[in-house]
Amino acid sequence: MAYEFATYEKQGRIAIVTLNRPERMNALHPPAHFELHEIWNDFERDPEVWVGILTGAGDKAFSAGNDLKYTAEHGRNMVRSAESGFGGITNRTTCWKPIIAAVNGYALGGGFEMALACDIIIAADHARLGLPEVRVGLMAGAGGVHRLSRMIPHKIAMGHILTGRHMTAQEAHRWAIVNEVVPLAELMPTVFTWANEILACAPLSVRASKQAALMGLGHPLDIALSMNYTEVLRMQRSEDTVEGPRAFAEKRQPNWQAR
Numbered sequence: 436m437a438y439e440f441a442t443y444e445k446q447g448r449i450a451i452v453t454l455n456r457p458e459r460m461n462a463l464h465p466p467a468h469f470e471l472h473e474i475w476n477d478f479e480r481d482p483e484v485w486v487g488i489l490t491g492a493g494d495k496a497f498s499a500g501n502d503l504k505y506t507a508e509h510g511r512n513m514v515r516s517a518e519s520g521f522g523g524i525t526n527r528t529t530c531w532k533p534i535i536a537a538v539n540g541y542a543l544g545g546g547f548e549m550a551l552a553c554d555i556i557i558a559a560d561h562a563r564l565g566l567p568e569v570r571v572g573l574m575a576g577a578g579g580v581h582r583l584s585r586m587i588p589h590k591i592a593m594g595h596i597l598t599g600r601h602m603t604a605q606e607a608h609r610w611a612i613v614n615e616v617v618p619l620a621e622l623m624p625t626v627f628t629w630a631n632e633i634l635a636c637a638p639l640s641v642r643a644s645k646q647a648a649l650m651g652l653g654h655p656l657d658i659a660l661s662m663n664y665t666e667v668l669r670m671q672r673s674e675d676t677v678e679g680p681r682a683f684a685e686k687r688q689p690n691w692q693a694r
Contacts, residue, residue: 440467442492443474449630450484454491454522460499461491463522463545467502471523479530482693485638486630489524489553490537491546494619497536497562498522500544503571521545521577525552528649531642531666533633537626538562539619543601548575551582554645556612557626558604559619564612567599585652586612637679638693643670 440463442453452474454461463471478487491497501521520526524534525548536542536553542564550556550564558564566575566583574580575596584592587610595602607613617625633641643666651659670676675691682689 438470438474440464440470441474443477445481445484448483448485448634449488449627450478450481450486451488451490452478454489454498456502457491457493457495459502459504460496460541461493461546462496462499462502462504464502464505468521468523469517472517472519473523475519475523475527475530479527479532485532485641485693486633487532487534488537488626488630489534489549490623490626491539494539494559496540496546497538497542498546498549499541500546500548500568501573520552522549524549525577527552531646532638533641533645535626535629537622538564538604538613539622544568544573544575544579545577548577548579548582551586551612552578555614555629556607557615557617557622557629558607558613559622560604560616561619562604562607562616563601564604564607565599565601566596567601569597570599583612586610637670637675637689637691639666639670639673639675640679643667 441455444451456462456467478484517523518526534553535555535557536550538550538556538558540562542550542562544567547564547566566579568575580596583596591610604613604616608616615625643664646666647664650664674694678689
């Protein structure tokens with residue numbers, strides 16, 4: 436299916452979602468949100484894809500966030516997104532397939548919030564990230580104020596949230612928001628290296644690990660350890676839990692089936 440504001444490509448087990456409004460720094464408006472909602476729905480439902488990559492078209496911006504020109508032209512009451520949130524991803528809290536953000540430039544406001552909603556962030560060395568909503572009479576309500584304050588020291592997070600200050604890719608790496616910083620030319624090859632490392636692992640084990648890690652957050656350790664996780668149960672009953680030890684014993688690469 437062709438999309439107007441994003442491209443959606445599948446390469447083997449990897450799905451690549453590219454925000455495609457470079458004339459607006461890949462800023463998103465309601466039609467783009469609803470397209471991305473459908474794209475991420477397909478990603479979740481397709482049993483043949485196991486890892487997602489999110490990036491932006493061009494070399495200037497991952498996404499500048501909310502399309503403020505559209506807001507100014509249509510009024511704030513017309514600015515809507517699907518129930519899955521900004522870019523179809525920020526409220527998607529029960530997708531257990533891993534997603535990598537390839538931040539190829541500015542990731543601001545909703546752009547940063549989309550990256551924070553991913554599991555791994557790889558950034559080009561010229562990228563800048565931030566939540567500047569307070570400077571334009573808004574707030575980072577698509578998860579930015581919640582995710583950033585959970586990921587880094589409270590005072591550092593509040594400093595960025597309350598001033599709208601940008602951080603460089605290097606600063607984001609220092610605060611462990613970004614996993615790796617590379618030159619732009621190496622961005623996508625590095626992202627695919629990460630994706631292929633994930634694909635070398637059992638897909639149901641990856642999903643179980645993601646679910647347990649995220650759902651266990653905010654609970655005392657003893658409670659987190661005793662909780663029931665649907666993806667863990669699915670993993671435990673899968674053929675892959677037999678295949679993994681068998682492949683190890685036979686000194687060969689496992690043949691994962693995600694079942």
